[in-house]
Amino acid sequence: MSCFNIQSINNTVDGQATAVSKPIGDAIKTLAKLGSNDMGSIDSLPNIFSRKLISYKQLRTYFRDVSAGDTIFVQYPLYISYPAFLQVIYYLRFFKRCRLVFIIHDINSLRIDSDAGLRGMGHTNNATLSLKNELRILKLASDILVPTEAMREFIMNTKKVSANIVVFGMYEYLSNSLKMPVFQNQPTMIFAGNLNKAGFLSKLHQSDFHYEIYGKRPATFDLPSSLDYRGSFPSDELVSQFTGGFGLVWDGISANDISGVMGNYLRYNSPFKASMFLASGIPVVVWKQAAIANFIDQHHLGITVDSLSEAELIIKHLTDKQYAEFAGNARTFGLQLRKGARFLSVLEDTVNPGK
Template identity: 30%
Template sequence: MDWYICEKTEDEYLNRTAGIKAREDLDVIFKQCGMKMINLVVGEDTRTDAGIIRKIKGHIATKKYWEEKLACVHEGDTIYIQFPVRNHTVFLASVLKKLVQKNIRVVLFIHDLEYMRHIKNKSIPFKKKKRMELEEVSVLKNATNIVVHNHQMKKLMHEALGIPLEKMIELDIFDYLIGKEGEKIQERGKRKPGYSCIIAGNLDKQKSAYVYELPKDIAFDLYGPNYTGQAGGNICYHGSFPPAELPYELEGNFGLVWDGISVDTCAGVYGEYLKVNNPHKTSLYLASGIPVFIWKEAALAEFVEQERVGITISSLYEIKDIFEKLTEDEYADMLQHAKLISKRLTSGFYTKQAIEKAMK
């Protein structure tokens, strides 16, 4: 029997409110693959400001909750878990270790790894580093298989964490389910007069500082929450939309996959993280049938080049020259390949491919 963990707050279960797009898509694909769901309700985490004794009791209570919910899983079964878990506890590794000892296969699907994001950060407090090791690294080491974002993440996890290469499966890119109206997006073909770049995501200045230093000679279409800059001129701010609606709202010719504090290169903690992770916005753009600009050193740059769905760049200042030299035929070719990848992303192709590999 194949099982999957579905973690939502009680409000999300009762009112079907929107959760995290990537997690929700995996839940849908797991169900499509015939897996049985185990519901874990995500409660309010009251441990943050608690004393040490209360924190330990909280972690123990969460451990027991996991054990109760996993009691239905038996020898020979496989359980798929999205990671990091929302019901987190420093004792999760011991829970998974017991499952594996019972000949139950544990497959982790990685969304984000805080430890990997801060791996080069020498200033990180010792206490925080130990917490990340307990809640992330120890869990990874006790899984049967780990579905990682890409080859670069696989390589770093092997070299830095000692995770055996044979345990890891490369996802390639996150799927992005759209729904029954997905065919409409395939009709995208007309471009705006001239070329423009789309930036979608959290536009908070601390997270995406580069957004507030954009070149003045390129048109940008911005989508997302927490934008506090001055729109107008070359910048058009469209507001924020739910993930399921966003593909139908995007206007522009290229989606920008960039992060960090600078327009010259992807710098800072978030910029460096692009070297190993798969930004979900890449999937958003391509699922919408839109080619991308992506940082040349990003882990997904190789995928973009191989699939001919965009252009790799070192600096945002390169875009103007690219726009001036780009021909209609060249853009049409990228657009056509983006549409092909869109069909894969919107059908769950890459997730299902990873599941097939995990089943072998």
């Protein structure tokens, strides 16, 4: 039996550089340690009927080295048309008779946001139809690896998927350097990412707290002048810009609570920015109802709050000793994320169950 992995390399959202490529790239590197054969990006396969379908000849050629009984790791979702996605999965499952293992990065049905240009599976804004489309694919998996227990429960509660669903935890953030910086206590929150999805930033015009902002300037609103905008950097350069404080894991349109589609998505996913901050040795600020909140609390990796005003107050009164404990825990856990050992262990257990 051999292992292979397929994925899309989707580096942009609405023309903006995103962190999508690093979690996918890190998974490819970890799969290689397992002995998986990387089949590269599948994005170019659809080329007929307005690039929505794949010819049988293309499928046969692309997967010519795959044999019955092989394990295929699919980094889900594939950023190709829904009909083409179905073609690939059906071909591997029924024609090649492979074992399919899905590594979940996102469940698109949970984050449909037309304002941010995010559509569901099948390029639809209808959440019910999108979920139906996703389940047609997910139910063909033998194993599904998800980042949080909340996402596992969401899939299980559909009653449509019989696959073995395993929680692998926070996304790894691989790095060749195992030297972790030591940050000092300072009243700062850092936000980095797609700013078009961070409408809450526009509500901070009256705050006197120091916020450092990284990312391409949003097209949908103006950043308040009180925010310390630092510009946009590739993910591998971004972490070197941080000087201390807390990494902010927040989303949606409100600073007083979590609201909006992207805010609600925090109930299910493990934001990659949380891994980025922790792998940088920076503790995090997380919404109390986020899927990763309990983990952050249990391991003392930062603070969980109901609002940003609450976070501001806590950070302002934090002692150097308290911050040093948070930062020390972040460095210890961040080192694990840099090594990717936890995710590799889950992959090994998936390939060789019972060993």
